[in-house]
Structure formats: structure tokens, C-alpha cells
Amino acid sequence: MRPGTRSPRSDAQRNRLALIDAAQRLVATRALASVTMEEIADAAGVGKGTVYRAFGDKGGLATALLDERERTLQERVLTGPPPVGPGGDTAARLVGFAVAYLEFLDGAADLLVVADNSHIGARYDTGPYGFWLMHVATLLRELKPDERDHEFLAHCLLAPLAADLYRHIRFGDGSPARWADAVERWVRTFVDGPGDT
């Protein structure tokens, strides 16, 4: 616990867990977008104000619900086996990350859409996005030391992994597998260069 930060009171902790639990149960059936905040408060047996105190807004709640799944992926990246984890070929790691992230999206797109759209720029302000940005930027730096602005390029590489684009493809004109394939080729073309189709 950082100095200056006080650990939350026991009732606050309890309510936070009850809320996440209630929300998780509701979200198992319906998309979060169609669940009202009041419903979640009722299901957890607390008042609406408590939901907002605990999570700030609906996007914050979505982010909290995503937290565990996202952390699993982060651990794979930090300490898991190659190609996603450290140790292997950098280019393969980049491709591996993109593919793994798309798998994660498949179960989380509904939550991510709420998290990303709750306020302007929400996606880019969250911790997880910062983490992926750093990760990708680092890989790009290793891969192309002579380039500039690796962080900007990392934004470009992450952009096709946005949740609403994934939803559009998934429930629109293409199968997830074909989309994963296209993203993989996209990243690979970028890191390897064209010509080796």
C-alpha cells in the first residue's frame, strides 16, 4: 500500500466484492450494456450511490469485471512460455500477442465495448491499454531499433484490436478465425516485410 493511501473500510471492501459478484452473475446472461446500474445495486443489496462510489461509472465497473481476465493475459506475456511470453523470437512474440489478444477479445468484447465507450478516450486512459502499449512498443524497439516513435507505431498496431471492430467482424461479415488470420498476416507483413507470403 503506497504511503498516503489508506486501505478501504471493511464495509466498502465487502460491498465492492458483492457488487462484482452480482454483476458477474448478471453479465453471464445478458450483455452489460443492457443491465442497469440500479439492477446491479439491487442484486448486490446496496444502494445505487455505492456502485458509483466503488467504480466511478459504468465503464469503471466494466473495467473491474475485465480485470481478472486481462491480468491472466498480462501474466502470460510477462512470465508465460513463448511465443507469447519472453524468451522466443521477438517477431513471433508480437504475432503471438496479437493472436492471444484476439482470443481474449472473443470472451470479453461485450464488456470492453462498455468500458471503452463510457467516456471519450476511455480505452486509452486505462491501465491495461498502457500495459499493452508498453509491451508492443518494447517489442517494436527491439525489432526496429532505427525507427522513431515506437510508441506511436504501437498505437497503430493495437488499433485493429479494438473491441468494437472485433464485434463488427465477429457478428458481421467474417468469421473470427478468418479475422484472426487477417490480423496475424497484417502484423507479420509489418514485421517481416512483404514478399514472403
Added chain:
Amino acid sequence: MRPGTRSPRSDAQRNRLALIDAAQRLVATRALASVTMEEIADAAGVGKGTVYRAFGDKGGLATALLDERERTLQERVLTGPPPVGPGGDTAARLVGFAVAYLEFLDGAADLLVVADNSHIGARYDTGPYGFWLMHVATLLRELKPDERDHEFLAHCLLAPLAADLYRHIRFGDGSPARWADAVERWVRTFVDGPGDT
């Protein structure tokens, strides 16, 4: 006029214009996100229901406000001079398009954010996105005839041009110029292959 489509009644036409005019005037001062639909209705001297009849929802209004500017860019692409218009080198056309689109974003990001976030998948369902998708897919097909799924790759190339990412960069950690530079290098690396920095 397509058969089966009836031209709108004169009062509807008049009100639509009055609304666009009023909205344009309000948006010149404040971001559309902070202007209420009722305010716009009042400024145009009509009821709120009329706004919704004319535009469907706030996103639809934003789309209508964007229409003219977006069409200007579409015309540049279809009939303008190279590198954006037809006739020049395909790779240069792709890069030219990206740069031109970023310029367009600079004046339109506020409206686009509303248009894109009004309902899930809004960005991808609009006519303009379809137009850009076709355009980029066509260029990619010329450029890399042996690839598959040019349309999916086009999605990947358009993704970094999303309005909220642009806003994040613009009002966050980077200048527009550096961002434009990064996007340009991004597209160029993709079409040319690495190594020719």
C-alpha cells in the same frame, strides 16, 4: 429518386435544413457532445420529436453534419489530382489517403466521436466507412494481388485512423504532425516493406 421512395414533404425538408443550420451554428462554439438535442430543436424552432424524425439519433445528426466535409474528401479521392486522386502510384495513393484523412480528422474529430459512439458499431455501419473500406481494399488489391481478404486488411489499415485515437494523441502526448508522420511511416512500412527507412 429510387422507385418506392417518396420525396420528403416540404415542411420536413425545411426543418431538416433549419436543424442542420442551427446545429452547425452551435457546434461552431461547443463540442456536439455538450449540446443537447432539445437545445438544437429550440434553436431551429421545432420540437424535439422532429429532430429524431429527421436524424434518428444524435449520431445520425453528427453524421449529417459531417456529410459535406466527408464528401469533399471523397471527391478528392475519386476525381482529384494525385497522389490522393487516381492516376498516380498506388502505394503513394494509399499513403496520401491516410495523410488526407488525418487532416480531415483534425477539424472533425469532435463530431466523429459522437457519430462513432452513439450506438455499438456505429462507425462501421455508416456509408462513409464503407466507402473508405472499399477504397483502401481496392488499393491493397492492386498493390498485393496475391494476398487474401483485402477487405480485412483494409479494416486493419483504417483502424489507426479512428477519431478517438486521434483525439487521444492530439490532446495527449503527441503533436498532430508527429502523429501524422508516424501513421505515414506505418502505412509506408506496410506497403513498401521494412529496410528502406
Added chain:
DNA sequence: GCTCTAAACGGACTATAGTCCGTTTGGTGG
């Protein structure tokens, strides 16, 4: 155990997007 206070609570309240439906009106056919 008692007191005191900052933290947390909860639900009434506000703001605003979007709907509904009874009323008005443009314009067409007679």
C-alpha cells in the same frame, strides 16, 4: 467501552437521450 470523525451509505434528485401518441398539415385526387 466510549467518543469522535472521516468514510461510506442510500435513495431522492437531476440531466438528457430517445419514445409515444394525439394533433396538425402538405399535397393529391376528385
Added chain:
DNA sequence: CCACCAAACGGACTATAGTCCGTTTAGAGC
């Protein structure tokens, strides 16, 4: 010119996110 009706109108109404503030309570200090 009149009658008619589908289209359009408008504003009251609903749904829901998010705020506010008077009340309750955990837990630290004594």
C-alpha cells in the same frame, strides 16, 4: 375548392446514467 390521409409535428413521457446530501457506521485514539 374540398375532402381526405399519410406524413410530419411537438411536447409530455419514460428510461437510465450519474450527482447530491443528510444519515449511518467502521474503527482509531483514549
